[in-house]
Amino acid sequence: MRTTPTRTNRLVAVTAAFLSAAILTIAAPTPANADEPVRAVFTNADGEPLSGDDLAADSARGDIQLHWALDPPDADASPMFRLVGRLDGELVDDRIVYYEGPQRRSFISGLEDGTHEFVVMARLADTDPWGPESEAIVFTVEHHSLRQTFILLGIGAFLFIAIVFVVVREAIFAENPFADEDDAADPAPTDRAAGKGDGA
Amino acid sequence: MNSNTTEGLLLDPGVGFALLAVFGLGWIALGIWWGRKAKTTEGHMLAGRNVGLALGTATAAATWITSNTTMLAPQFALQLGIIGALAYCTASFGLFLFAPMAARIRTLMPNGFTSVEFIRLRYGETAYWLFLLISIFYSMTWLVSMAMAGGIALEALSGIPYLTGMTVILAVCVAYTVFGGLYAVIGTDFIQSIIILAGLVIVAVMILAKEPPGSVYERLEESRPMLLSALFPAALMALFNNMLFGIGEITHSNVWWSRAFAMRKGVGAKAFLLGGLVWLPIPLVAGFLGLAAPALGINILRPDVAGPVVAAEMLGTLGAVLVFIVVFCSLASSIDSLLAATSDLITKDIVQNLFMKDATDRQLRTVVMVVIIGLGVVTWLLCLGRSQTLAEVLFFAGPLVGSTIWPIIAGLYWKRANPVGVSLAMLMGTAIGLFAYQTIGWYTGALVGTAVSFVIVVASTAIFPREFDWRRLRVSTAPKSPADRIREEAAQ
Incomplete structure (x- = not known):
């Protein structure tokens, strides 16, 4: 043809x-606003992939410092993040939203005994759906035993009472070893005349 | 949930720099003005030993309202809950208990200069060296924690880079302390305490009007229940640990001894008692900020900035300006005190005691100024890294200061305290307290250190009593005779 x-x-x-x-x-x-949802991932404080040693958490106090970023990183994007967590055994629907906003780290405290699971999600615009959940961080909280706590509390109370007792008692009854000398130098009537510490 | 921007700026950096410049230059000008009063080394170091009740109370309260009060109290509440906030308030017992001790110090050593000097005369060389090391280590820890706090707070509030903020605060405090000595420190403390109290009252009223405690409680119950628990183990451990740490800080530190020496006869006890009462409610207000943060959905990036960030977030630009001023004043009122007291200690107890026994007044004054500048430089170098939180940095000194409480009390009141036992108490208290700090948590070090020290001091005094002649304290610190002074003047 x-x-x-x-x-x-x-x-x-x-x-x-x-x-x-x-x-x-x-x-x-x-493109940044493609239909495919963006992913978030937990990182260490320097924004690098998280390894076990990087996690700043205190099991006995029940607090944890979390950092996250987009995966893969995108310097031009202004994503929003959502950090949620739940205690092991709770329903997924009962998860608590700990943070929602543009920041990339958060400090969570006051967690109860048990295994806590945190995940983070991202999105690029308010109208977008949240992206897939990151791999979960699992953090086991085990507060000090009450036995150990009350032993230390008891020691502290005893020390406090002992300090107050000694200082107050001595302030009232301790003699001024220089009472005669001070009275001679300062004839004005003061409480040192009675042989006590000044003003005590 | 708030989608706040605490990673961004709560205050324009330009406003931050302007506030820094106004207050910084103001403190330096006042330092130079008050410094004209200090004619001798004694005047520079102890404000002529003539501080009255109003200034005495103000300096006690202002020095104790440190960056630790405005920044650590919220951290305590955020990490350890309501019991943690109460634990922080117990530090006021340090001032209450030091009130009668200040009177005793003034009675035993009316012409004394430093706490280390007391330990040297009371217990001898071994205890002196141990106590000196503890005192200097503690002073550096406190200085570093405050300079760090300054840098962190200014960065969180206004975006002024950490290094810049920390450097400016340190430089301003060094400058006016060098020029004005304790006169400037106490004078600026007076103004700073008024600004801090007024600022905190305004912030507290505004926050309570905006967010009543009841609603904070309800929201915490859901997401952070342990913060409300009366059986929060770490918080309960911190309760007496913090109280003993506060008592140890005040009883051993030359910051407080120098004030006891500087106040007029009969003033010290009342001033410290009133200072404690003024201070007591402040950590509660500051602590509420820490508790309010999670309840209000304010994201906290690191625990030691919770207080300033929450206040600024809740109150907007006015709140940020107020918090900026309060934090700057609380930092300055403590850093200057520490610089002055630590320089006294190094000048009198190291330089003069070991190398310049016959130094003239003018020579000593030069040494004091060089030491203040040197301390500023060392602190700056140590602040370059900022890896740990404020609580971890400060409470590292807990076992050390806790171990000095009983040596001081026994030294002031018990005629038969054993010097060897006292040295052993400080050594073992520090070592075992640090072990507890590492193995249990930072909220146990002071408690364990104090307990170990208590057992050793009491046991050694009971089993091996050693008689002490109180007269040694007065004879060794007696002022120079007029003839000596004239000879010194002639030599200059």
């Missing part, structure tokens, strides 16, 4: 446009 020059040109142009679009689609990075 013979084609006219006009037809040929049109065919070439359409083919070139198709190929260009295909190449651009393959080569260009995914």
Whole structure:
């Protein structure tokens, strides 16, 4: 079949446009507002992938410092994050939202005994759905035993009472070893005349 | 949930720098003004031993309202809940108990200069060296924690870089302490205490009007129940630990001894008692900020900035400005006191005692100024890293200061305290207290250190009593005769 020059040109142009679009689609990075949801991941304080040693958490006090970032990182994006957590045994629907906003770290305290699970999600716009949940951080809280607590509390109370007793008693009854000397130097009537510490 | 931006700026950096410049230059100008009163080393170091009740009360309260009060009290509440907030308030017992002790110190050593000097005369060389090391270590820990707090707070509030904020605060305090000595320290403390109290009252009223405690309670119950628990183990451990730490800080530190020496006869006891009463409610207000943070959905990036960030978040720009001023004043009122007291200690107990026994007044004054600048530089270097939270930095000194409580009490009141036992008490109290700090938590070190020290001091005094002649304290600290002074002046 013979084609006219006009037809040929049109065919070439359409083919070139198709190929260009295909190449651009393959080569260009995914645009930030693509339909595919963004992922968040927990990191260490320096924004690097988290390893077991990096977790700043205190099991006996029940607090944990968490850091997170987009995965993969995207310096141009302004994502929102959502940090949720739950105590092992609670329903997923009962999870507590600990933070929702643009920041990339949070300090969580006051956690009860038990295994806590935290996940973080991200999205690029308020209208987007939240992205998939990150891999969970599992943190087991085990507060000090009440036996150990009350032993230390008892020791503290005893020491406090002992200090108050000695200081108050001595302030009232301790003699001023320089009473005569002070009275001679300062004849004005003061409480040192009775042999007590000044003003005590 | 609030989607606040605490990682961003609560206050424009320009406003932050302007506040820093106004207050910084103001303190330096006042330092130079008051410094004109200090004609001698004694005047520079102890404000002529003539501080009255109003200034005495103000300096006791202002020095004790440190960055630790405005920043650590909220951290206590955020990490250890309501019991933690109450635990922080117990530090006021340090001032209450030091009130009668200040009177006793003034009676035993009316011409004394430092707490280390007392230990040297009372217990001898071994105890002196141990106590000196503890005192200097504690002073550096406190200085570093406050300079760090300054940098952290200014960065959190206004975006002023940590290094810049920390450097400016340190430089301002060093400058006016060098120029004005204790006159400047106590004078600025007076103004700073008024600003701090007024600022905190305004912040407290505004916050309570905006967020009543009842609603905070309800929201905490859901997400952080342990913060409301009366059986929060770490908080209960911290209760007496913090009280003993406070008592140890005050009974041993030259910051407080120098005030006891500087106050007029009969003033010390009343001033410390009133200072404690003024201080008592402040950590409660500050602590409420820590508890309010999670309840209000305010994201806390690190626990030791909770107080300033929550106040600024809740109260907007006015709140941020107020908090900025309060934090800056509380930092300055404590850093200057520490610089002055630690420089006294190094000058009198190390330089003069070991190397310059016959130093003239002018030479000593030069040494004091060089030491203040040197302390500023060392603190700055130590603050360059900021890996731990304030509580961890400060409470590392807990076992050390806790172990000095009983040596001081026994030294002041018991004629038969055993010097060897006292040295052993400080050594073992420190070692075992640090072990507890590492193995149990930072909220146990002072308690364990005090307990060990108590057992050793009491046992050694009971089993091996050693008689002490109180007269040694007065004879060794007696002022120079007029003839000596004239000879000194002639030599200069």
